[in-house]
Amino acid sequence: MTEVMPRLAEIEADVQGFVETHMETLLGVRFLASEYSTGPAHGGRIDSLGLDENGSPVIVEYKRGVDAGIINQGLFYLSWLMDHRAEFEHLVRARLGARAASQILWSSPRLICVAADFTRYDVHAVCEHRRSIDLVRYRFFGSDLFGLETVASVSGGTKVVRSARRRAVTRGVADAQSASMVELAGTVDEMLVGLGNGVHRVERKTYRAYQRLRNFACLCPPQRSKLLVYLKVDPKDVDLVPGFARDVSGLGHHGTGDLEVRLRTPRDVERAQELFRASYAAA
Numbered sequence: 001m002t003e004v005m006p007r008l009a010e011i012e013a014d015v016q017g018f019v020e021t022h023m024e025t026l027l028g029v030r031f032l033a034s035e036y037s038t039g040p041a042h043g044g045r046i047d048s049l050g051l052d053e054n055g056s057p058v059i060v061e062y063k064r065g066v067d068a069g070i071i072n073q074g075l076f077y078l079s080w081l082m083d084h085r086a087e088f089e090h091l092v093r094a095r096l097g098a099r100a101a102s103q104i105l106w107s108s109p110r111l112i113c114v115a116a117d118f119t120r121y122d123v124h125a126v127c128e129h130r131r132s133i134d135l136v137r138y139r140f141f142g143s144d145l146f147g148l149e150t151v152a153s154v155s156g157g158t159k160v161v162r163s164a165r166r167r168a169v170t171r172g173v174a175d176a177q178s179a180s181m182v183e184l185a186g187t188v189d190e191m192l193v194g195l196g197n198g199v200h201r202v203e204r205k206t207y208r209a210y211q212r213l214r215n216f217a218c219l220c221p222p223q224r225s226k227l228l229v230y231l232k233v234d235p236k237d238v239d240l241v242p243g244f245a246r247d248v249s250g251l252g253h254h255g256t257g258d259l260e261v262r263l264r265t266p267r268d269v270e271r272a273q274e275l276f277r278a279s280y281a282a283a
Helices: 012-021 023-027 070-083 085-096 098-102 120-127 158-176 179-193 266-282
Strands: 029-037 045-052 057-062 110-115 132-141 145-154 200-203 208-211 215-219 227-231 245-247 259-263
Touching: 012 023, 012 029, 012 045, 012 057, 023 029, 023 045, 023 057, 029 085, 045 070, 045 085, 057 070, 070 085, 070 110, 070 120, 070 132, 085 098, 120 132, 120 145, 179 208, 179 215, 179 227, 179 266, 215 266, 227 266, 259 266
Parallel strands: 057 110, 110 132
Antiparallel strands: 029 045, 045 057, 132 145, 200 208, 208 215, 215 227, 227 259, 245 259
16 A cells, blocks of 8 residues: 655645636536636636536635635625626626526525635634635645545525525425425425535525535425435435436436435335435535
8 A cells, every 4th residue: 555645736726727627526516717807996806706506606716725815805706796796697698508697596605715724713704704605625635636625614595595495395385285295395304404514405496405515415395295305326326216216317307416216205214314324425
């Protein structure tokens, strides 16, 4: 065996270039632009702009080492972004198409800070903000390995999510006329949120996403006799039981993930626990 030593990047651009090249794989974010100018009046350049799996605008800022200014710098650009929505929508339309531009989720913009490390003051600071912020530690290992580790993750949309959740549940009762399915959805919700620290809910009209740095589960509104959950688990690694789990890769569906799990009873939820954990771990 040969020990592979962790190392920092030679320059900040090395981290930025690697993450931008593999942004969807590493962060679940579709890359839009690099070194995006905020104009002469604002006088800045956003390291990376992107759009995540749920349609949330994302700003990614990088530092080679430890820099106390990375959070404030990112928040400065996030404020600019919220004041220039039309410009961002135009960029999304040009890069990803009109449909993606029409589905931007402005209620939960995100800031992802990638650096060598963060201080305890940084971790405390993000908890005091009302924005969705992820602090992510990076390391290169040898010449061909790269690792990301979430140090802190805070969701700024808690109040919005809770009110949206109540509306979604009410709508589910009206449509499905099935209190048992709504109750089952509540059980699944508690189970997914309880898998670990830093799980955020993101509400869309057709699904609720559960997210670490990336989505790991998407729960659709209750139907009359079943719940549909989509997971980021490779269907090839799962024993696909007809009526319970199926491969939906290549098939259109709401949310993200290639494994569809159908839940009808509390026993089904128990059967799905290991799949939930596997998807959480993969994210």
